Amino acid sequence: MTLEKIIDAAPSGIILLSEEQKILYSNNEITRILGYGKDQIKNRTSDILKFYQKENDLYEIDFKSCIDDEKRIQNTVYVKNGEGKYSLVFVSIAPLFEEGQPARSILMIHDISTMSDCEVIFKRSGEENANGFYNLVGRHKKMTELYEMIKLASESNANILITGESGTGKELVARAIHGLSERNNKPFITVNCSSLSETLLESELFGHVKGSFTGAYKDKIGRFEMAEGGTIFLDEIGDISPLIQLKLLRVIQEKTISRVGDNREIKVDMRILTATNKNLRELIASGGFREDLYYRLKVFTIHTPPLRDRGNDIPLLCDHFIRKFNEETGKKINGFTDDAMRLIMDYCWPGNIRELENSIEHAFVVCKTGYIDIFDLPQEIRVVKIKEGICGPADEEQEDRVQGKKGVRNRVTRDELVEILKENNYNKTLTAESLGISRVALWKKIKKFGIDDVNNVK
Ligand SMILES: Nc1ncnc2c1ncn2[C@@H]1O[C@H](COP(=O)(O)OP(=O)(O)OP(=O)(O)O)[C@@H](O)[C@H]1O
Ligand SMILES: [Mg+2]
The missing domain is CATH 1.10.8.60 (Helicase, Ruva Protein; domain 3)
Known part of the structure; x- marks a missing residue:
């Protein structure tokens, strides 16, 4: 197998850039991510290869410092394809030096928008059918009531709390609400709040700047920023610590976030859906959950019925x-x-x-x-x-x-x-x-x- 075949089969997009940032070579995955053929992008520059922090907010890659300081640059950003759709990607750039050649750089783009917890749902899909709604199957009266609630919820911008026993489809409900809403061409971002420690969850949600804590070796955008214009789904919300509860309350009230280690406030616009299989009222009574946050999260409540019902x-x-x-x-x-x-x-x-x-x-x-x-x-x-x-x-x-x-x-x-x-x-x-x-x-x-x-x- 030739080296070119291997590079073409790689599950990451690979681009070789000239000193002037002209595309000299690209592999098949780049064609898939950008939606342009290899010949269409050859010798093109930033007119075709643009990265964004959020919609219409360009992210400029500092190629100069990458080459001059021999530095690798990495970030999670968006890339826009030929049809104008955004995908969330992890981008990484490293300099390439070769004797007798001008300095070039290698750019790798890894599409993470299809990862289960980090999804960009662009299209309305499914909708209603004889046996169910979106990917929810069920014709029982409680399910048709649930579908009605989902439709109502999708028409508003209110924060919604989805309650129900484990395995009853809370996540499917959240996806359906987003998929039906006006925000459906923007990202749907999921965060499982019970699977991370407080520090990691904080940086996952809010992002961080390099050096803000041990292990923060690069700047990172948080999930609130990733969800810009779209929906963030915070699963297992009953498990968040008092600190995260307080920070979440501020996000809802002020509609701004700041990355960990950075005082700058960034405006955010996203719809917050939360889910829990815990009884939040009981948690409030025992001091484990803030009542003021509870009321802000449950402007609208949806309950998923247990299967035995x-x-x-x-x-x-x-x-x-x-x-x-x-x-x-x-x-x-x-x-x-x-x-x-x-x-x-x-x-x-x-x-x-x-x-x-x-x-x-x-x-x-x-x-x-x-x-x-x-x-x-x-x-x-x-x-x-x-x-x-x-x-x-x-x-x-x-x-x-x-x-x-x-x-x-x-x-x-x-x-x-x-x-x-x-x-x-x-x-x-x-x-x-x-x-x-x-x-x-x-x-x-x-x-x-x-x-x-x-x-x-x-
Ligand atoms: N009505 C439904 N029709 C078809 N599949 C369903 C339905 N409800 C749930 N499922 C499937 O059951 C599984 C569990 O659903 P989901 O993860 O949405 O549940 P959950 O309420 O979020 O559970 P947990 O509280 O444990 O996170 C998934 O694989 C989902 O696709
Ligand atoms: Mg779930």
Whole structure:
């Protein structure tokens, strides 16, 4: 393989610049990032290769000091492609000296806009379809209510707090709000606030200047600045320290930030979405969260319902994930055996959709036939005791309370139930679905009405 082929296959953009900063050579990744062919950019200069701190705010690379001081320059900036769209890139420039040649420089551009926590969502995609909204799957009433809330939220510029148990799709909701909003051609930046220490989170959010703390060996722009014009999604907001809480309050009030180690104030314009699976009210009561910040973050609140509250969405989600993993793995799994489906419908999914997704992924590894069976599913789903341990016994009272359907359920008479069973060919899963109750609750009803021989009712 020639050196040129290797450079062309590199996952980073590489450019060789002349002394006058004319492009002498570029590889394939540069073509992808800039959206111009190699011939189009050859011998061109800064008219085609421009970097930005934020929209329309040019970032000038100091080539002179790079060459004169033999210094490497690195920064996270934006680059604009031929269609005028911005991508977030990590850029790095080093001088290149060769005997008998004028000084040149090598420029590397690494596109980081596709990294999961640092995404530039340019287009509206998906929107509403028969089974869901954006990438959210679900037709349960609680989900259609959620879609309405997302639409309302996307029309305003208010800060929004998304609450809900782990794995219920809070991040998908945040993406949908951004994707539907006027800001959707600007960056959507995610920060997981629980995964970094206070110092690192502070510099991640606000950026820092070189030397402001040990390890700060270069200037760095923070995520608030990266989100300029767009949306910042602060996940696990309940985990931020008092210092970060105070700084965040200032950002909201003053709409300015300053990088760590720098007093200059930088104006910022971004929409703040936050999420938590903690009870912030309890945290406030115990002194762990500022009440004034809480009210500023939750101008509008959206709650993602747990999966156990929307049992009749489970088959839909199962189909969705089976399709997804068939595509990803190249397998051809058609569905579940009746027994496996019964288990899935009866399990209470404390880890919600993430747990369902992971269980199906697990089953894809184990399953050797076209249908996922009980023993292909993770053990915890097979052990009913665990279900009871985590969720408590699912008695009808509790089921009613959880699903908020007491009125509807109590109106179902014995005759109506018999009728619905018949309509569904005595298939208990389908009957439970059409009643909007779990299979456990259906069994209890069948027992209560004394319809013991369900396949033989008159
Ligand atoms: N309604 C849904 N339809 C399809 N997939 C979903 C839905 N809700 C969640 N998921 C999937 O479940 C997984 C978990 O979702 P997400 O990360 O948004 O949850 P979360 O509420 O942010 O969880 P955590 O609090 O643990 O961070 C993701 O892979 C997501 O794609
Ligand atoms: Mg999350």
